[in-house]
Amino acid sequence: MDAPAKKKLRLATATLAGCFGCHMSFLDIDERLFDLVELVEFDRSPLTDIKEVGPCDIGLIEGGLCNAENVHVLRDFRKHCRILVAVGACAINGGLPAQRNPIPLHEILSEVYLTEPGLAHSGIPNDPELPLPLNKVHPIHEVVKVDYFLPGCPPSGDAIWKFLTDLLAGREPELGHALMHYD
Amino acid sequence: MSKTFTLDGKDVPFRDGQTIIEAALEAGHYIPHLCHHPDFKAHGSCKLCTVKVNGRQTASCTMQAAEGQVVESETEELNSERRALTQMLFVEGNHFCPSCEKSGDCQLQATAYHLNMMTAHYDHFFPNRPLDASHPDFLLDFNRCILCSLCVRASRDVDGKNVFALAGRGIKSHLIVNARSGKLADTDFSAADKAASVCPVGVILPKRRGFAVPIGERTFDKQPIDAYVDTRIARKEE
Incomplete structure (x- = not known):
């Protein structure tokens, strides 16, 4: 009797307040993507264009939290993913967007939309469709429980591959010196 | 015959008057440390070099080596405490490695x-610490200060200038510049000072020289810190 086909794990990815650099780095695993799709089925991700996350085994989150929608998406991922991974500097410590944190939000919005010479001065955007910005940018572990952290700006394709293959094989992910980077 | 203590089971020779970390680093054994510098007297503030000596925790930069001591350092218990201390240093300042020129050499x-x-694990403080770009040749980015006091010690003890000081107490401790204006430009700080090159992180940076060494070729890209034991000792031997 043939062994039953191994069930593929479901993997979802999302970008919050990030630059999609971690997703680009994810694509840098190159032809190893073929090996990966033998092991996982993609759920919500920019790669599939699925908009809502379903029940998943692994969720990869790029980016920190800079607005209300980010918080909504993150909580949705936490609810649906057995293992949630903070990928990249922004998800882990807020990263570049968090460098606005020492400056009060109204000062930033005023400078960009009202006072800075050379800009359009069209007024601070107030469309109900726009998610409201948070006063500060937060790393995701300040809002939900995060199971694993994969640092880097971005983590290299090799680091992402090492992390995922460790995780999928049931090992504790271990990057080691060459792949461990905060930049 | 020289006197020895054991560090994680290995014999380490020492001379009278040496601290545990001095003897260990000299013998090529790494003990994590930030405020300790081989050229300076102990400060004992960062506590990263905490070891167990005969079963009791103590800072290895302030504890004198003694015959027959049993010292433990690379244990999961000590390293998890060191990790927690390091995480606290990360959340208390603004340590954004991707945009720091010291990244890779830090x-x-x-x-x-x-x-x-x-991960830094704890909630980030995101403190507001403006830069001091007043000096023509050097920039101070206080966001990255870990209060190791090496610039204070170098300026006072080596340069004889007293350019820097730590002010405030406890969580309010912070690095200041000893000038009425508080600005580096109003001191006699210069590029030749020991204090100009002693910062272990990215606070005191020369201007007009940024990201000079490509990623992959920086100090700690090539080898992890424990392989160097202490980069500042390696430089002395060159």
């Missing part, structure tokens, strides 16, 4: 790698 970052710090 003792704090390399120590965090050694301790397998995947």
